[in-house]
Amino acid sequence: MHGLISKIETSAAQRDTLVAILVDTSSALPGCLSYVVAKDATDPNAIWVTEVWDSPASHRASLALPEVQQAIAKARPLIAGFGERFETEPVGGHGLVHS
């Protein structure tokens, strides 16, 4: 499995809009086992996305899907920057769901 933990920086005023775009995009992408969108509990300008894919190839392929391209186009103007980014190899747990 292939995992990513990423912090996205936006503005507090735009955070809910950006969160909604990311949540909408995350349903049922091929090879996506988990995609959780969260607000940072203390930083009003930060969003965390934690992703699990069955392979790096599935993640790369998702970026070319029309619905993901459209979401990226909508999200980009709301993104001020990127914070921490950790690449992982998920092993197991609870909530890994084949779409």
Add this chain to the structure above:
Amino acid sequence: MHGLISKIETSAAQRDTLVAILVDTSSALPGCLSYVVAKDATDPNAIWVTEVWDSPASHRASLALPEVQQAIAKARPLIAGFGERFETEPVGGHGLVHS
């Protein structure tokens, strides 16, 4: 919802054992919507745990469950320390499963 992203430090020799303890413990805890255990892709001594709970109270309550107490007792000698820890408010996405 209540989320945690935590880095646990161990030794490369003990990482698989610690990962297995954490994976075993994560199934079907009340109020746990997601609990993913992952190896850091570049640091052989690091594990990431990403958790989503329906509330902070459910998370706190889980720590008192006998099976979690037993897991903590087994895991503690394998833990060298803790790294980054981020508290989040998950909003939605894919893979949030009621246990």
